[in-house]
Amino acid sequence: MKTTVPIIVAFVAGVALVLAFFFDQRTLIGSLSQELRIWLSIVGGFTLLLGVVSITRVNFAAVRQRKEGWFYKLITLISIFAMAIPALLPSSWSPLFGRQSGSIYDWLFLYMDAPMMATMFATLAFYIASAAYRAFRARSPESTLLLVTATVIMLWRVPMGEWLFEQLPGDIPFFLNTYIMNGINMAVQRGIIIGAALGAASMSLRIILGIERTYMGKG
């Protein structure tokens, strides 16, 4: 039963969703895709509790056993409940509850969560620099070609490079855009996208037909 039911569900849902693509969205079958997305959101909402239980159990165990870094795990636990509990309480009790502007949740989100996310994202610039340093070393003819192409493209994308290219004869930006970005780069990207799309379709078909069962831990 543990395997048979999921195989049947996968088959029925898979075939129905393939068919939904070929029907008008205002029809019963055509609207199925949208309908199932709503179901997914509802199921996802319920499973959120699983996530909270998991994160609480893992961190609480580490705090109780005073494992290395337990203090940070304690902060994680406090943060979860400090953000969730006031948001769940009705705003009619106090303007600090709920999720409206001026609430504890809103304050924590705007002045702690958002800046921390932005900071993490901003550090990407430094990671790109270190990765580029390693990737763009001229160790072979291929990597030298990559180095030269990347340098020219990066120059083109900054105001200084734009100014530099304007001083040179010929329309270099046009050449870069036509042959490098919309030519070689686009062709390679499309090759990968077509391969990935076929791979995804093949895997979906294997799941629909019950050939692939590894997503259930079987096979």
Added chain:
Amino acid sequence: MVYSLVPKLRLYIRRYYYLALFWTISLLSETALAQETERAIFRTDRINALILVLVFSTVVIIYTRWARQGKTLFLRKIPGLEAVEEAVGRATEMGRPVLYIPGISELDEIETIAGISILGRVAKITAQYDTPLTVPVRYPLVLAAGQEVVEQAYIEVGKKDSYDKDIVRYVAGEQFAFTAHVNGYMMRERPATNIYMGAFFAESLLLAETGNAAGSIQIAGTARPEQLPFFIAACDYTLMGEELYAASAYLSHEPIMLGGLKGQDFVKMLIVFAIILGVILTTAGVGQWYIDLFRAV
């Protein structure tokens, strides 16, 4: 368990796939017609896609049947997948954990399902070697699926007692909070092997570079072309696009699953021929009708 009692179920599904497809079409058309008599029901402008779906399904089913009949199918080696066992072995020798991330997308993404499928294979190897495994996830649905797959892997290799529910753990719903946790884990625990399989976005380089700095051997796989350069720059092995979806079939060594891969290769060859023909016709100035054939609506 009941599955073993009805071994013909999968065979029936495959045998009656088209029958079910057309039966469902006709049934739903009638239902839809009854409700929407004055509207266009079937998207005739998507007939080209329907033909492609039917051709693709037919080819995959034919190759799967050939594989079942025992026909030898050649598959090129994928170094990233060959390296999985070696990478887990390294972690065992060093006494350090294996970190596996099945992407940061929800379970409705096929990339995440591919990541979960490969997780089952990796978990079997770590269970065999008694190597610690850690799987941080971003969505509760992925948590549930991941826990099921890892538990099943431990049961299959007879290591049920070694299974810990917290191997797969929910970390955070926010993209960069998740990244911060995983990066911190990498720097503290120094996992010997990091495996990233699934959908990744801006955090791909943050994760891969930190893993690189921590001295881990890294294997990545994603179908997102914009993230591939980052993984290639920072990881030891990278599975590109279709290789991610092929991984579970490739690692299983089951002929019936490899048949699907060969079918996919055949359709890819058809697409290459279609592109070449399109280039010739368009260059000759008579290709507009041909382009319209493939126009997506």
